[in-house]
Amino acid sequence: MQIILVGFMGVGKTTVGQLLANTLAQPFIDLDAEFNTVTGYTPGAYMHQFSEAQFRQVEQQILKTQLQQPQAVISSGGGVLTLPTSREIMQTSDFYVVYLASDFAVNIGRLKGDSHPRPLMTKLTAHGLHELWQTRQAHYQSVANLTINTNGLIPAAIVAQIISKLDEEPIHG
Numbered sequence: 274m275q276i277i278l279v280g281f282m283g284v285g286k287t288t289v290g291q292l293l294a295n296t297l298a299q300p301f302i303d304l305d306a307e308f309n310t311v312t313g314y315t316p317g318a319y320m321h322q323f324s325e326a327q328f329r330q331v332e333q334q335i336l337k338t339q340l341q342q343p344q345a346v347i348s349s350g351g352g353v354l355t356l357p358t359s360r361e362i363m364q365t366s367d368f369y370v371v372y373l374a375s376d377f378a379v380n381i382g383r384l385k386g387d388s389h390p391r392p393l394m395t396k397l398t399a400h401g402l403h404e405l406w407q408t409r410q411a412h413y414q415s416v417a418n419l420t421i422n423t424n425g426l427i428p429a430a431i432v433a434q435i436i437s438k439l440d441e442e443p444i445h446g
């Protein structure tokens with residue numbers, strides 16, 4: 274199967290992607306971890322050392338490469354659709370795109386409960402973070418084959434919803 278999860282930082286892409294891959298017995302790829310493997314930098318460290326614009330270019334190359342996988346569940350980084358060309362790459366790929374959505378408050382609650390630091394969280398004001406969240410919802414929506422409202426759902430319930438929708442779809446991969 275070829276499935277990629279998109280959504281705002283902290284909504285649960287890595288958590289759900291890992292569980293979905295295990296459940297479907299498919300290889301799992303996390304694009305942020307792949308970025309680290311390829312460049313030797315975490316996304317945050319790379320942006321700090323170089324720039325967000327340079328990060329987005331490298332991230333796009335990694336996205337392109339991983340969308341060649343014949344079988345995988347991929348969790349993307351929250352800003353992977355920032356470049357219009359990255360949106361086009363995802364839209365024209367064979368991957369089935371699942372958008373993990375939630376209310377802003379739920380998303381922020383998950384972020385605050387997580388020990389893993391998000392550089393954008395510390396750089397932005399509360400207003401800036403909300404604006405970014407709003408802008409990005411349209412990007413995720415524009416590429417999604419399936420949108421799941423994850424409010425109040427545990428990861429296993431989200432995985433169950435994705436799998437039940439996949440059963441109704443033509444095979445992806």
Ligand SMILES: Nc1ncnc2c1ncn2[C@@H]1O[C@H](COP(=O)(O)OP(=O)(O)OP(=O)(O)O)[C@@H](O)[C@H]1O
Binds near residue numbers: 282287288388391426
């Ligand atoms: N459905 C859920 N309900 C409650 N908490 C969740 C859910 N999914 C994930 N979480 C928690 O939210 C936090 C962020 O999850 P995760 O790292 O999977 O997000 P992400 O979308 O991959 O973020 P990023 O874009 O920064 O990589 C973690 O602490 C995780 O345990």
Ligand SMILES: O=C(O)C1=C[C@@H](O)[C@@H](O)[C@H](O)C1
Binds near residue numbers: 305349
């Ligand atoms: O939302 C974002 O722009 C980001 C989310 C993370 O997954 C990382 O890809 C990086 O920290 C940037």
Ligand SMILES: [Mg+2]
Binds near residue numbers: 286287303305348350
């Ligand atoms: Mg993640």
